[in-house]
Amino acid sequence: MALILTVNAGSSSLRFALYEGDTRPAALLRGRVEGLGGSDPRAHLTPERDFAALSMAGVVDHHSAIRALCDWLTENSLQHRIGAVAHRIVHGGDRSGPAVVDDTLLAELEELKSFAPLHQPHGLDAIHALRKPLPYCPQIACFDTSFHRTLPAVARRLTLPHSLADRPLRRHGFHGLSFEYIASSLPARIPNAQRVIVAHLGSGASMCALHHGRSVETSMGMTPLDGLPMGTRSGAVDPGVLLWLLETRGFDAERLGNVLYRESGLLGLSGISGDMRTLLESEDPAAQEAIDVFTYHCARTLGSLVVALGGLDAVVFTGGIGERAASVRADIIRPCAWLGLRLDPAANEDHGPCISTAGQAPSIWVIPTDEEQVLALQAMQLIGP
Template identity: 50%
Template sequence: MIRYPPREANGHPHGAVRASQHTASPHDSPLDPRGAIRQTGRMQRPYLLTVNAGSSSLRCGLFTASDAAAAALRQDDPNTPTGELPEPIFGLHVELPSTRRAARLHVTAGEAKYSGSTSRGVVDQETALAEIFAWLAERGFRSGIGAVGHRIVHGGTHAAPALITPALLRTLESLAPLAPLHQPNDLAAVHAVHRQLPGAGQVACFDTAFHRSLPPRAHRLAVPVDIADLPLRRFGFHGLSYEAIAGEMLRIAPAERRIIAAHLGNGASLCAIDTGQSVDTTMGVTPLDGLPMGTRSGALDPGLVLWLQREGGHSPERLAELLWRKSGLLALSGTSADMRILLDTDTGAAREAVEVFCYRVAQGMAAMAIALGGVDAIAFSGGMGERAHPVRAGIAEHLGVLGVKLDPIANATNRPVFSRPGSAVKLRIVPTDEEAIIARHTARTLGLVPDQA
């Protein structure tokens, strides 16, 4: 049972932070945070909410704005180069309904955890967000939220988080065809927050920004540069996750400079990280590229796509449905996009789907090793990376060429380090924390960090 912080006389919980009254003004807008933030950088409303709208779930974190600002300050401290991440008051995760389950709400508060059913009206990210706001309102938190940070999957050429303005929204909407499973949900969440919290400042934190450090040899495309209005390059994705992993690795193992980070979930990718900087990654212009995923094809011969269009009579819309929603593990197995189900299914097709996935991940890791000029550690994250030990074992089976030696017992028990002594490459499980990264970026973007920092 979660013990909620005591309520104060003014109705706001969390005794260490007090909310002052906010009077609506003509400037109040999700696109202009002046109604929620004073020019000195002090919040009139003490809470910061992060929103991470995935393709099958919604994750939120409720932070004190002061904790998020302190984390942004620590990031600048030369004695703590990675910066400590802020701790949320609550972590909130809504699993959307599927053919296998009804929608569920999961709440964490420190070590305490709670799971329960949602209302029957939860059918998509917007209704899931409404459920979270109702949950927060019942406990006295909603009215104290003055800042909201969003994970935005495709940021185009943006290299840093940005205050959400009408112009930025138009740009992000134009990128939706490049990330159709995610971008519409991300932007719907921005509008939903506007309706729920019209005075809150909103910040876009881009999954693509972490990969702006890619060298030309990694981001250039071998096509004419003038074929599109958007400057085409390999953008890369899962950047907020990789930023969290890079920071955690610098904290726990600073000598392990050359890292292959593996974000393995329903969406999956790899990133080569050298001293905290992205130098290569498996996803490209869109999050459809790279590894095969739950329902996404991953890398394909472009000639096949042209052939399917010309000879197979597939329209662009039909091809998009095929490659984004009906490929990957679902197509390989013929039954499921869920690795948990495939690992429990004793059929040749299910086994082959798992084998193809593990082999392609290992192939990608070999390519990332070339980008790094050698590997000190492989960091596994995401649902599969953190909890599916047969998948990690299947990947490691192909990595003997890199000097990888798996400890089967440590791997089967999900220990933080699961390589054997003498392994040339350290194998680690490094849980990611996108919400904390979003909170830190939001505090900095909205000026909650003093100018002299």
Template identity: 40%
Template sequence: MNDCVLVLNCGSSSIKFALFNMPLPLQRTPLWSGKADGITGATPTFSVSGQATETLTVDTAAPYHAALQRIRDYTVNRLGSSRLIAVIHRVVHGGAKYFSPARIDHQVLADLRSYIPLAPLHQPFSLEAIESLLDARPGLIQIACFDTAFHHTLPRVEKMLPIPYSAWESGIQRYGFHGLSYEYMSVALAERYGDAARGNIIVAHLGSGASLCAMQNLRSVATTMGFSALDGLMMGTRCGSLDPGVLLYLMEAKHLSSQQLGHLLYHESGLLGVSGMSSDPRELISAESDNPRAFDALALYVRRIVREVGALTAVMGGLDMLVFTAGIGEHHAELRNRICKGLSFLGLKLDPQCNQSNLPLISSPQSNVAVAVEPTNEEWMAASLAQPLLAAISIHFQAV
């Protein structure tokens, strides 16, 4: 009988899931993986790799529960003689308390609820999945792996904020996010490039959310996201770094409530807010020749990335490798090209054909900085991080 773990990666409108054999094999491909998408929209879907996408029927009063039930039913039906020994969750925020994978009980759950204000776009949905399984299968082991954990190595000066010291004492600090993606990069880059990956590296995780991580010796030393997932780069619908005076003005002069302001910053800003048409760079590139706002949105998006890469390069004292990952980073050659042109002052040069083909190494042999494209694998990373804890808990697992 094979022991398996199910990894859940919950977002605001989608749940990615993957099933892995335990102990993990060297191969990074799951037994199968899939996605429940558009959960809160008009036409939610359910898909598994290699199979046709199907319409997902949900209760509009509790759409997340319906999606989770569909994933659970599919998993049980596919297990055969294997048994599910644990569910592993990607949880965005572990606060100042959780730096390693944690087995979820009611105390841990209460702690994680207290971090919802720090990550309101993500934290509630992982917790809904956790609570749903606690109710349905209280004996099933659940483990949380935290996106903030990889950045625990940030030096104190990177974590602190320039506000009264009492804020630091109460846990208000820069945490950093996308940690499971960056931790996977620390593994994959070391395997592919050896000692060359232990120099000054910047990884650009560019998806609907976006951030940069500066690594030295494969450890996080600086990152663009800070106290919340609003910080740093301009994103699909999120603003990124913003003058705090703008927020005061919007609240005082425009009379926005904190709820209205939060909605504006998380859902109505970024590429969507500037362009007025889309958060998808592919759509904006198609429209930019005739649409000045689409042109401006892309120009600002690229400019903010170039600026932050420059800042992180200065902090590290140089740059040996720039790595693109996540949906936009892995698949969008034109944006990579524009970003790298903005960084040509570093002696960075792309090989146009390699870039267009999304090859692992896309820099020219004449480039002073290596430029790479490396697919991320957050689900495998979560399973890998949880494996030692699973081994330590007990050999007597309760199957589904």
């Protein structure tokens, strides 16, 4: 049986998995390389016993991590067993679903690099790199933006002159693979929940309002820079601030981009780290201030999404912070008590799955996301088992 390889290139990580199955793909192996671009990147394989280790010799960035993945496939004699490769591509423009990669699609996606500079180049690099060892294997691009194709017109429009309303200049939304996984899991877990807010909180963070499992509003806009403050990304900033930096501080586009994408968010607020785990362990008041700003914006965004839904049946936390940081969840929910949201402290410390008080509506949940599962399923549905 042919395997499906999934590749998920994040801003500082590379995750991959191998799946098999005719109708519902099952993971044989999951791997991740973390800390890319830092001083000590590390690899993890689950399970470890059935495969040779992934060599980290010379791995410092995404390029070298992808080369290491290609070498690992060869060392484990897997390249001839793979029937398709499914890639997470953050920005798909107006694409409404997954697509087999060809040169035309690659050129289209290259033009979107500037909309997602922390992710799009790495995703496309992985496609180019895996074409060589797997020349006859279809590469499938699966887009984060596609899930939000159901946004209503009023949510898609930017408040710019009509003459600037070209197709790329609209709100797209991101983290769609994660939101799609959560939406698919809701009928089994919360069957009567029709109006659900999902908070995907990690180094990148966004929230989505689901109505009957469909995206009707989200916190990110045209780029994954918008919305909530993140690990190193600013989130929403008054455009007047950007004009002021350009006009009075002599910033050019490159400097401004570095500040917004790499020097802001939790890192910029705290001056310590963009990693929530480090901030939670710190006794520095600046760390707590950064956490407070983050949770304030999350709570405020949650409230606005309730308006888009016309009510609320459930809140779901997912992503690295959302799944593992109990105190952050508590700080977000506390100011939302007026919505009827009540945490069960013990359940919250145990990370759920249901963390609201018994019988409480709206309910609150922690559901681990699985973007790789969605990648494999989309590839299987596109090309068949």
